[in-house]
Amino acid sequence: MDEKVKELLEKAKLTAGMAADTAVKAAGMVSQKGTQLVEKTKRNFQVFDLNNEVELLMRDIGRMVYLTHTGVETDEAALEEKLAQIDEKYAAIAAIKEELEAQKTTTVCPVCGKDCDKNDLYFRVCGEKLQ
Numbered sequence: 055m056d057e058k059v060k061e062l063l064e065k066a067k068l069t070a071g072m073a074a075d076t077a078v079k080a081a082g083m084v085s086q087k088g089t090q091l092v093e094k095t096k097r098n099f100q101v102f103d104l105n106n107e108v109e110l111l112m113r114d115i116g117r118m119v120y121l122t123h124t125g126v127e128t129d130e131a132a133l134e135e136k137l138a139q140i141d142e143k144y145a146a147i148a149a150i151k152e153e154l155e156a157q158k159t160t161t162v163c164p165v166c167g168k169d170c171d172k173n174d175l176y177f178r179v180c181g182e183k184l185q
């Protein structure tokens with residue numbers, strides 16, 4: 055691999071430890087907002103938007119790595135910023151999904167795949183026992 059690209063990837067690895075802290079912070083942020091009882095649809099759109107933003111950042115990072123490979127000077131601060139932004143967005147997505155899951159009153163049967171109430175002892179459709 056290209057030495058400069060290798061060096062860049064090593065630096066990116068060093069910022070990995072910061073991702074966990076960011077995840078905790080983002081989760082706190084989202085759950086605070088969650089107390090305002092936001093609609094499920096709105097949450098799903100937020101996840102959709104966040105995923106799109108992550109894709110754009112991934113594309114930027116890919117371009118930066120490629121340009122490094124071609125000999126162009128890399129703005130390392132900008133690269134680290136983009137990596138941190140992805141960490142934040144993934145953390146926010148995870149927190150939203152967790153929140154949506156907690157709000158669900160139904161569960162999916164592993165046998166027939168139909169929804170049923172979380173409090174039911176048996177699935178109404180196929181009779182499979184719920185844990």
Ligand SMILES: [Zn+2]
Pocket residue numbers: 163164165166167168177179180181182
């Ligand atoms: Zn079933």
